[in-house]
Amino acid sequence: MQDLSGRIVLVTGASKGIGAAIVKRLGASGAHVIAHYSSDRDGAENASRDIPAANKKLIAADFTQLEQVESLWKTAVEWRGHVDVLVNNAAIMLWNGGVEESLETWDAVWETTFRVNVLAPSRLLRQAILHYQQRRGGTIVSLSSWSAQRGVTNPATMAYGASKAAIHAATKTIARAYAREGILAYTIAPGVVRTRLSEQFASTQGGEQQITNALAMGEWVPPDEIADLVAFLATGNARHLSGATLDINGASYIR
Numbered sequence: 402m403q404d405l406s407g408r409i410v411l412v413t414g415a416s417k418g419i420g421a422a423i424v425k426r427l428g429a430s431g432a433h434v435i436a437h438y439s440s441d442r443d444g445a446e447n448a449s450r451d452i453p454a455a456n457k458k459l460i461a462a463d464f465t466q467l468e469q470v471e472s473l474w475k476t477a478v479e480w481r482g483h484v485d486v487l488v489n490n491a492a493i494m495l496w497n498g499g500v501e502e503s504l505e506t507w508d509a510v511w512e513t514t515f516r517v518n519v520l521a522p523s524r525l526l527r528q529a530i531l532h533y534q535q536r537r538g539g540t541i542v543s544l545s546s547w548s549a550q551r552g553v554t555n556p557a558t559m560a561y562g563a564s565k566a567a568i569h570a571a572t573k574t575i576a577r578a579y580a581r582e583g584i585l586a587y588t589i590a591p592g593v594v595r596t597r598l599s600e601q602f603a604s605t606q607g608g609e610q611q612i613t614n615a616l617a618m619g620e621w622v623p624p625d626e627i628a629d630l631v632a633f634l635a636t637g638n639a640r641h642l643s644g645a646t647l648d649i650n651g652a653s654y655i656r
Contacts, residue, residue: 403632406431410635411477411484413437413464413525414491416444418596419544422624423488426632428452435477435484437491439463464491464521465513474528486540486635487529489522489568492561494598496605499557511560518564523571530579538583542634543572544627545590545646547654555605569646576644585643587634592650595621618651 410427414420415436425448427434433456438445442459449457458480462473477484498510526541533539548562549569569588576586593599593612599621603609613619627649633639648654 403430403636405632405635407433408485408635408637409433409435409481409483410486410488411435411437411474411525412488412490413473413522414439415448415459416441417448418598419591419594419624419627420488420490421445421448422628423490423631424448425451426625426628427635428457430632430635431456432486432632432635433457433481435460435480437462437473439491464517467516467520467524470521470524471528474525478532483536484529484532484539485637486542487525488542488544488631488635489525489572490544491522492518492544492564494558494561494602496555496557496601498560502557514560514564515567518561519567522568526571526575530575530584533579533584534582538637539585540635540637541572541575541584541586542631543568543586543588545569545572545588547590547592547648547650549590550656551654555602557605558602573644573646580643585634585637585640587639587643588646589627589630590646590648590650591622591627592616592648592653593621594624594627596624615653616651617653620651622649622651 410432415424416438424436435458436445436449445459462469495510546565549566553562572586572588603612
C-alpha cells in the first residue's frame with residue numbers, strides 16, 4: 402500500500418463507483434481526502450466512513466453549475482491551505498443522444514454532457530495549474546475512458562466518448578506544457594469497470610454476459626485496481642510517467 406500520509410487529495414465524483422473506491426484507498430493510505438459529490442451525500446459518507454474525521458472533508462457541487470465548481474476548488478484549498486493532488490473523476494453518461502432523437506434532445510445531451518464532463522473538470526484543471534505554479538508542483542489524475550480512443554459501442558452515448566476524449570487531450574497538454582514547473586499529469590483510461598454506470602450501459606448492449614464474452618480476460622475491471630493506480634500516481638514519485646495514458650482494460654484493447 403502506498404504511503405500518502407499528509408497528502409491532500411481532491412476526488413470528484415466520490416459517492417459511488419470508481420470515485421468511491423479511490424476515496425477508500427486514499428484514506429487507507431493516509432491521505433487527507435476531499436470527497437466531492439453532487440447530490441448523494443450518503444454515498445460520499447459511506448465511501449469515506451473509515452477515514453478519520455480530521456482527515457476528510459465532504460463538499461457538494463453540482464457540475465452543471467460552473468460557479469459551484471469554482472466554489473468547490475476554493476473550499477478545498479481553504480480546508481488545509483493547499484491541494485497536492487486533483488483526481489478528476491466525476492462524469493455522466495446520458496443514454497438518449499442517438500441521431501434518431503430530435504435535434505432539441507441531441508443538443509441537450511451534448512450540452513449537458515460537455516458541461517459536466519468537460520467544462521466543469523477543465524475549470525478544476527485550470528485552478529490546479531494556477532495553484533501548482535505557486536507551489537512549484539502538484540499532481541493531476543484525469544479519468545478518461547477507452548472510448549476516447551476507440552469510440553463508443555452504443556452511438557446514443559457518442560457525446561460521452563467525445564467528452565472523455567476532450568479531457569484526455571487537455572490532460573496530455575498540461576503534462577507537456579507545465580512539466581518544467583513540476584506539474585505532473587496522468588490519464589487513466591479504463592475499459593469495462595464493475596460500476597453501476599457500466600451495468601446500465603450493458604443493459605443497452607444485450608446484457609452483461611454479452612459484454613463479458615467480448616473481454617479478453619472474460620471479466621470486468623474491479624474499481625479497486627483503478628484506485629490502487631490512483632494511489633500510486635498520487636505519491637508524486639512517478640515523475641517521468643507524466644503525460645502517460647494508463648490503459649486498464651484487461652488486454653481487451655491494446656494500442
